[in-house]
Amino acid sequence: MASSVGSWARRNRYLLARRCVQLGVLLAFYGTLHWGWSVFGEPLLAGNLSGSTLLGTIPLADPFALLQILMTGHVPLLEIFVGAAIVLGVYGLVGGRSFCAWVCPVNIVTDAGEGLRQRLQVKSGFRLPRHIRYVVFGLSLLLSALLGVAAFEWVSPIGILHREVIYGIGFGLAMLVGILIFDATVLRHGWCGHLCPLGAFWAQVGRVAQVRVAFVEASCTECGDCLKVCPEPQVLNLKAAARAGMVRSGECTNCARCIAACPEGSLAFALRARIRSVPPIRPGAAAPP
Amino acid sequence: MSTYTGRREFLKRMAQGAGVATTGGLLWSFLLGQQRHARANMLRPPGALNEPDFAATCIKCGQCVQACPYGTLSLSPSGAEVPIGTPSFSPRDVPCYMCVDIPCMQACPTGALEHDLERIEDARMGVATIDHESCLSWQGLRCEICYRECPVRNDAITVENRPRRTSGHALFVPVVHASHCTGCGICEYVCPTEVAAIHVLPPELVQGKIGDHYLLSNDAEVDADGGPSASPAGDHDAVPGLEYLNEGER
Numbered sequence: 001m002a003s004s005v006g007s008w009a010r011r012n013r014y015l016l017a018r019r020c021v022q023l024g025v026l027l028a029f030y031g032t033l034h035w036g037w038s039v040f041g042e043p044l045l046a047g048n049l050s051g052s053t054l055l056g057t058i059p060l061a062d063p064f065a066l067l068q069i070l071m072t073g074h075v076p077l078l079e080i081f082v083g084a085a086i087v088l089g090v091y092g093l094v095g096g097r098s099f100c101a102w103v104c105p106v107n108i109v110t111d112a113g114e115g116l117r118q119r120l121q122v123k124s125g126f127r128l129p130r131h132i133r134y135v136v137f138g139l140s141l142l143l144s145a146l147l148g149v150a151a152f153e154w155v156s157p158i159g160i161l162h163r164e165v166i167y168g169i170g171f172g173l174a175m176l177v178g179i180l181i182f183d184a185t186v187l188r189h190g191w192c193g194h195l196c197p198l199g200a201f202w203a204q205v206g207r208v209a210q211v212r213v214a215f216v217e218a219s220c221t222e223c224g225d226c227l228k229v230c231p232e233p234q235v236l237n238l239k240a241a242a243r244a245g246m247v248r249s250g251e252c253t254n255c256a257r258c259i260a261a262c263p264e265g266s267l268a269f270a271l272r273a274r275i276r277s278v279p280p281i282r283p284g285a286a287a288p289p
Numbered sequence: 290m291s292t293y294t295g296r297r298e299f300l301k302r303m304a305q306g307a308g309v310a311t312t313g314g315l316l317w318s319f320l321l322g323q324q325r326h327a328r329a330n331m332l333r334p335p336g337a338l339n340e341p342d343f344a345a346t347c348i349k350c351g352q353c354v355q356a357c358p359y360g361t362l363s364l365s366p367s368g369a370e371v372p373i374g375t376p377s378f379s380p381r382d383v384p385c386y387m388c389v390d391i392p393c394m395q396a397c398p399t400g401a402l403e404h405d406l407e408r409i410e411d412a413r414m415g416v417a418t419i420d421h422e423s424c425l426s427w428q429g430l431r432c433e434i435c436y437r438e439c440p441v442r443n444d445a446i447t448v449e450n451r452p453r454r455t456s457g458h459a460l461f462v463p464v465v466h467a468s469h470c471t472g473c474g475i476c477e478y479v480c481p482t483e484v485a486a487i488h489v490l491p492p493e494l495v496q497g498k499i500g501d502h503y504l505l506s507n508d509a510e511v512d513a514d515g516g517p518s519a520s521p522a523g524d525h526d527a528v529p530g531l532e533y534l535n536e537g538e539r
Binding site: 154 | 318356369397399
């Protein structure tokens with residue numbers, strides 16, 4: 001019994017780690033506001049995902065929210081630029097859409113939607129091209145400029161969920177239930193995988209991200225287990241991944257489902273710089289110059 | 290996605306894409322228009338920019354809410370009568386106690402709460418208005434609680450003597466002076482009537498504007514209030530029409 005729990009935990013180690021980070025970030029915000037959590041007398045993490053202050057001194061801000069504010073023609077204080085730059089730098093290192101899989105609270109909702117979908121055995125009927133998120137991203141900026149308010153921030157389920165958990169519940173949780181049902185019954189991976197403009201923003205940052213999923217073609221048996229669990233299967237183009245030695249697309253969320261699913265251990269996290277230096281090994285085939 | 294089969298298919302897809310974007314954009318704009326509606330008596334924290342600029346600049350992070358030591362401010366949840374995720378306060382619940390260091394404003398990372406407010410007494414969150422018909426002082430009682438609790442009493446609220454006919458004693462009624470009222474709402478909070486007889490409302494909802502072309506008498510009080518006589522006084526050339534009227538005098 002104990003060993004089966006242990007093996008379950010090992011198989012789901014990345015899932016557990018992601019949930020810990022997601023809930024931990026939420027708890028840090030919540031605890032700072034409601035229980036006065038502090039370190040050396042400074043509030044631990046004041047604010048929410050849109051903008052916050054770490055340890056009373058380090059500003060953090062959502063660069064996409066800043067971008068929308070700038071599109072309205074307003075220039076905010078320097079503090080928010082510094083905060084956005086720090087956040088941009090961090091996700092530039094750990095992988096743009098790592099935000100989506102490791103921090104964003106809506107990910108828990110959409111994962112639940114996917115779980116529900118599998119339990120109900122819903123057939124996928126409705127389809128939408130994945131790149132529609134870039135249309136939504138463009139619309140966010142266009143509407144911000146036209147209407148004079150940060151367009152996505154005013155309807156964002158991410159902001160709503162985070163704010164209403166931290167600052168008090170409102171009608172907004174209905175929107176989250178809506179997303180859950182949409183993902184479960186209408187469009188598979190609908191919100192995170194097709195529509196969210198914040199995901200589109202981080203996908204662009206992810207093109208230069210340092211932490212990537214490395215792929216070793218030599219041990220791959222092409223069983224396809226990774227593709228079955230991947231929420232963004234278009235990024236798992238194994239031929240392209242073999243050439244690059246890694247999953248290159250910024251749309252990869254670094255969720256590590258594929259790493260956990262791969263029976264051969266052909267997929268693993270690695271730094272981009274390291275991956276480049278690994279020569280392609282394939283028994284019987286000549287290595288390219 | 291299927292492959293494109295010629296120009297016709299390409300154009301069809303482009304038209305579909307444009308259709309989806311336009312429909313989505315219009316629906317989204319409608320939602321944003323709905324979200325911007327606010328109840329008339331919504332009060333923003335001290336130093337807030339005017340409402341359109343505030344709405345554009347506020348990043349909805351709630352750091353002002355956390356900085357307030359009295360729990361005055363709250364972030365609006367969706368579906369409330371205040372634009373989503375933005376801070377406001379209701380003085381009948383918790384008023385603004387006018388901290389001298391204005392921590393809410395200092396906490397704002399975007400400048401939606403403008404950082405150049407130096408004295409909290411210069412804040413203009415709202416203006417108190419009195420309903421004479423439910424104000425106890427106006428009924429002849431010596432209430433005056435609003436006056437006594439006002440943090441800038443004798444400037445923002447004064448008590449004026451209002452003689453009556455021989456049948457009754459004089460009234461002592463509170464009078465609000467908008468030029469000094471910060472809109473903190475302590476008066477509304479302490480008002481003892483069942484529904485407060487003194488309400489703090491956003492200045493633009495209450496205040497009129499005389500207009501620069503009126504030349505009032507050079508009354509010292511008018512000057513002190515920043516009234517319109519302050520600027521044209523001693524500079525009659527600036528008043529339109531005046532030169533023409535005085536031509537014969539020169």
